[in-house]
Amino acid sequence: MRALMVVMLAAASMDVAAADPSEAKIDQLMSAAAKPAAARPAEPKAAKAKANEPDSATSLVGQRVAVTTRSNGLYLGTLTSVTRDALVLAIELPSRNLSYSVPRSSVASISPR
Amino acid sequence: MTLLFIAYGLSFIIGILMLVRVFKASVLDGVLTFFIPLYFIVPLIKHWSDPDHDIKFHVLALFACVGMALWGATRMTQEFAGDPGGFLSSHLVSASAEERQKFVQDMRDEGIAISAEDEKAIVSGNKDEVAKAFGHVMETAHAKGLGEEAVSVGAATSGGSRKRDAEFDNPRPVAVPDRPVEVMSYAEAARRAVFNRGRWTREATGFSVDVPARFRLISPTDARRLEQARGRAEDKRLMGWILHENLNLADPDIWHVSMRWHSDGWVSSIAFDPAQQLTTALANKTPAPRVAVSAGDLVGYAAVPQLEGQVLSWTEERVLTNSDTHVVDCHALRLGLRGMLEFSIVGMEPGSLALCQTTVRLLADKSSFLPGKEYVASAPAGVAAAPYTVATLPTHSY
Numbered sequence: 089m090r091a092l093m094v095v096m097l098a099a100a101s102m103d104v105a106a107a108d109p110s111e112a113k114i115d116q117l118m119s120a121a122a123k124p125a126a127a128r129p130a131e132p133k134a135a136k137a138k139a140n141e142p143d144s145a146t147s148l149v150g151q152r153v154a155v156t157t158r159s160n161g162l163y164l165g166t167l168t169s170v171t172r173d174a175l176v177l178a179i180e181l182p183s184r185n186l187s188y189s190v191p192r193s194s195v196a197s198i199s200p201r
Numbered sequence: 202m203t204l205l206f207i208a209y210g211l212s213f214i215i216g217i218l219m220l221v222r223v224f225k226a227s228v229l230d231g232v233l234t235f236f237i238p239l240y241f242i243v244p245l246i247k248h249w250s251d252p253d254h255d256i257k258f259h260v261l262a263l264f265a266c267v268g269m270a271l272w273g274a275t276r277m278t279q280e281f282a283g284d285p286g287g288f289l290s291s292h293l294v295s296a297s298a299e300e301r302q303k304f305v306q307d308m309r310d311e312g313i314a315i316s317a318e319d320e321k322a323i324v325s326g327n328k329d330e331v332a333k334a335f336g337h338v339m340e341t342a343h344a345k346g347l348g349e350e351a352v353s354v355g356a357a358t359s360g361g362s363r364k365r366d367a368e369f370d371n372p373r374p375v376a377v378p379d380r381p382v383e384v385m386s387y388a389e390a391a392r393r394a395v396f397n398r399g400r401w402t403r404e405a406t407g408f409s410v411d412v413p414a415r416f417r418l419i420s421p422t423d424a425r426r427l428e429q430a431r432g433r434a435e436d437k438r439l440m441g442w443i444l445h446e447n448l449n450l451a452d453p454d455i456w457h458v459s460m461r462w463h464s465d466g467w468v469s470s471i472a473f474d475p476a477q478q479l480t481t482a483l484a485n486k487t488p489a490p491r492v493a494v495s496a497g498d499l500v501g502y503a504a505v506p507q508l509e510g511q512v513l514s515w516t517e518e519r520v521l522t523n524s525d526t527h528v529v530d531c532h533a534l535r536l537g538l539r540g541m542l543e544f545s546i547v548g549m550e551p552g553s554l555a556l557c558q559t560t561v562r563l564l565a566d567k568s569s570f571l572p573g574k575e576y577v578a579s580a581p582a583g584v585a586a587a588p589y590t591v592a593t594l595p596t597h598s599y
Contacts (some may be wrong), residue, residue, distance in 0.1 A: 110563040111413050117556035118447055154476055159554060161518070163501035164479050181498035182486045186520060188500055201476070 145170045145198050152201045153177070157194045164201060202292065204273035212266035219259035226254035290331035298324060313338065387430035391450045394423040403440065406462055407574035408535075408542050411567045415446050418460075436493070438462055443544075443564060456553075458564055459493050461543040465587040467580060468536050470513075473592035475505035481596040488597035491589065493545040495528050497521040499597075503529045503554055506595040511536045511576045512565045513591045516558055518551060531557040533565035534594070536576040539584055542568055 148167050155163045155175060165177030165188060174189045175198065223244045224231030230247070233240045241260065248254040293301055301324045305315055315323075315338055322334035385393075396417035402409035412418045419427070419442040428436060431453055438461040448455050482488070482499055497519040506515035514533040521528060530547045531554075544564040549557040570576070580586060589599045 108413065108563070110559055110566070111415060113559050114445070114556065114563065115415065117553070117559065118445060121553060121556060122447075157503075159503065160505055160507075161501065161503045161516075162475055162479055162505045163518075164476070164483060179500060180483065181500070181520070182488075183498055183522070186498075186500060201480075 143170060145175060148198060148200055153198055154201050155190050155198050156196045157190065158196045159194065161194075163188065163190060167198075202273070202277050205270055205277060208266045208270035208273055212263055212270070215259055215262045215266065219256045219263070222254055222256055222259065226251070290328055290335055293323065293331055294326050294328045296326075298326065301326060308338075385426065385430060387427065387453045388451060390423070390426040390430040394419050394427065394450060401441075402571075403462075404571070406440075406464070406540075407571045408462075408537065409569055409571065410443075410460070410564065411569075412443065413563060413567060416443050416564075417446060418443050419450075424459075436461070438543075440542075445560075456546055456549055456557075458560060459543075459545050459547070460564075461493060461545065462540060463491060463543060463587075464540040465491075465589070466539055466585040467577075468541055468587045468594075469580070469590040470508055470511075470536065470578065471590050471592050473506060473508075475502060478502075478506060478592065478596050481598055485596065485598045489599070490597045491594060491599075492530075492532050492534070492543055493547050494530050494597075495519045495521060495548045497524075497528070500527065502595070503551065504531075504558055506591075508591055512562070513541075513594065514558070514562055514565065515595050516554065517595075527551050529554050529557055531561045532595075533561035535565045535568050535570070536591075537570045538574045538576060538581060540587070542570075544568070 145167070149170060151167060153165070153167045155165075155177065157163075163177060163179070165179035167175060168178045168187065169176045172192070174191050175195060177188045177190065179186045179188050219241065220231060220235060223234050223241070226244060226248055230240075230244045234244060241256065244254070245256055245260055249257065293304065296304070305320050305323055308315060319334040319338050322330040325331070397420065398412055398417060400409055400411050401418050410418065421439060421441050424439055424442040425435060427442065427450075428439065436459075440460040440462050443458040443460060444450065444455065448457075479502055488499070494517065500518045500520050502515055503518040504514070504516035506513065512533055512535050514531075516529050516531045518527060518529050520526070528548045529551050530545065531549065533544045535542045535544075542565075544561040546557045546561055593599050
C-alpha cells in the first residue's frame with residue numbers, strides 16, 4: 089500500500105512538473121480570482137520612508153508626461169496633480185477628457201514628453 | 202441497407218448458437234468466448250473433431266455474414282455517392298412524418314437552408330417529391346457553400362475542382378458563407394456548444410491550435426451562435442471561442458478568448474516605438490480597430506506592444522462608452538504568410554490583467570501555421586502585403 093502511494097505521489101509530481109509554466113500560472117491566477125479579495129498588505133516601511141522624501145514628480149505637474157508602469161504599461165497625458173498615493177493625468181480621448189489616476193505603487197518611471 | 206441489416210441479424214443469431222454450443226462443452230470456454238475477442242478460436246480447435254461440440258460451421262457462417270455485411274455497406278456507400286438525393290429519399294419515405302420533420306430540423310441545425318416548399322415536399326413522404334426537394338436543397342447548398350465542411354466534401358467528391366485553401370490564398374478578407382445563424386437563447390446556444398480538446402486544425406486556412414489541457418475550444422458555428430445569442434453583430438473573422446474549464450459557459454458574462462483569422466496578406470514586422478504608437482493612437486479621433494476591442498476609448502497601453510518571434514502582443518486599457526468603467530483588452534497575434542491569427546480577450550477587469558495577458562500569449566504560443574504557410578521575415582514574392590504593419594496595428598490607424 090505504501091509503495092502504491094509513493095508511486096501515485098511520484099506520478100502526481102511528474103504531472104505538475106510537466107505542466108507548462110504559463111498554464112500553471114493561469115491556474116494560480118484563476119484560483120486567486122475565485123477567492124475573495126484579501127486584505128491589502130501593509131505598506132512596507134521602505135515605501136513609507138520614501139513617501140516622506142521630496143517628490144521629483146511634482147516638478148512635472150502641468151507638463152505632458154509618459155508614465156510607465158511596473159506591468160510594462162504606458163500612459164500619456166498631462167500631469168495635473170501628484171499625491172502620496174497616485175499620479176493624476178489628464179488624457180484627451182475622442183469623446184471626452186479623462187482624469188486618470190495611476191497608483192504610485194505601480195509607477196515604474198515618469199518622464200516628460 | 203437491407204442486406205446489411207440481414208447480415209447483422211444473421212451473425213447475431215449464429216453467434217448466440219455458437220456460444221450455446223461452446224457453453225455446453227465448457228462453461229469457462231463459453232465465458233471467455235463471450236468476453237474475449239477471437240477466443241472462439243480455442244474451442245474451434247479444441248472441439249474440431251467432436252461432432253457434439255464443434256463450431257466450425259458456425260464460424261464459417263459468421264465469416265459469410267461478415268462478407269455479406271461488407272458487401273452491403275460498400276453497395277450502400279456507392280449508392281449514396283451516386284445519387285445522395287435518391288438514396289436519402291428512398292429511406293425517408295419509409296419513415297414516419299415526425300421522423301421526417303425531425304430530419305428537416307436536424308438539417309437546418311447543421312446550417313443547411315431548406316425552403317418552406319422543400320420542407321413540405323420532404324415531410325409529405327412522396328418519393329418523387331422528396332427526391333426533387335433533396336435535389337433542390339443540395340443545389341442551393343452547393344451554390345451558397347457550407348463553410349469548411351462543405352469545402353472538404355466538395356474537394357473529395359468533385360475531384361478537387363474546388364480550391365481547398367481558397368480562404369487562405371485570398372489576400373482580401375473572405376466573408377464567411379451566408380450560413381444563417383440560428384436565433385436562439387444564450388442558454389440553448391451554450392447547451393448545444395461542443396467542447397473540443399487537443400489539437401484543432403483548420404486546414405482551409407492553414408493553422409492549428411494545440412488547445413491547452415485546461416482549456417476548451419468551441420467551433421466557429423457554435424461560437425457564432427453564442428455571439429448572436431448575446432446580441433452581438435456577426436463577426437465574419439471569428440474562428441472560435443476558447444475558454445478555461447473552470448468557467449461555466451452557461452453564464453452569459455463569462456470571459457473567453459476570441460480566436461479570429463485575418464486574411465489580409467503578409468504583415469510587415471518593422472520596428473516600432475510604443476510611445477509613438479500610443480501618441481498616434483490617442484491622436485486618432487476615428488480609430489478603425491482590426492482586432493476585437495471593447496466599445497470605448499483607448500486610455501493607454503496596460504502592456505506595450507511587443508513582437509517576440511512571430512507573435513505580436515499588447516494590452517489596451519479602455520474606458521467604456523457612456524460609463525466610467527475601465528476594462529482591459531488583451532491581444533496576441535501570430536503572424537502567418539498571408540495573414541494573422543488573433544487571440545483576444547476583451548472587456549476584462551483591470552485587476553485580471555495578468556490572467557488576460559498570460560492566457561492570450563499562451564494560446565498564441567500554442568498555435569502554429571501549417572508547412573508552407575508560416576511567416577517569413579521579408580516580403581514573399583507573389584503574396585499581397587496587408588494594409589497595416591505590426592507598428593500600425595496597435596494604433597488602429599492605417
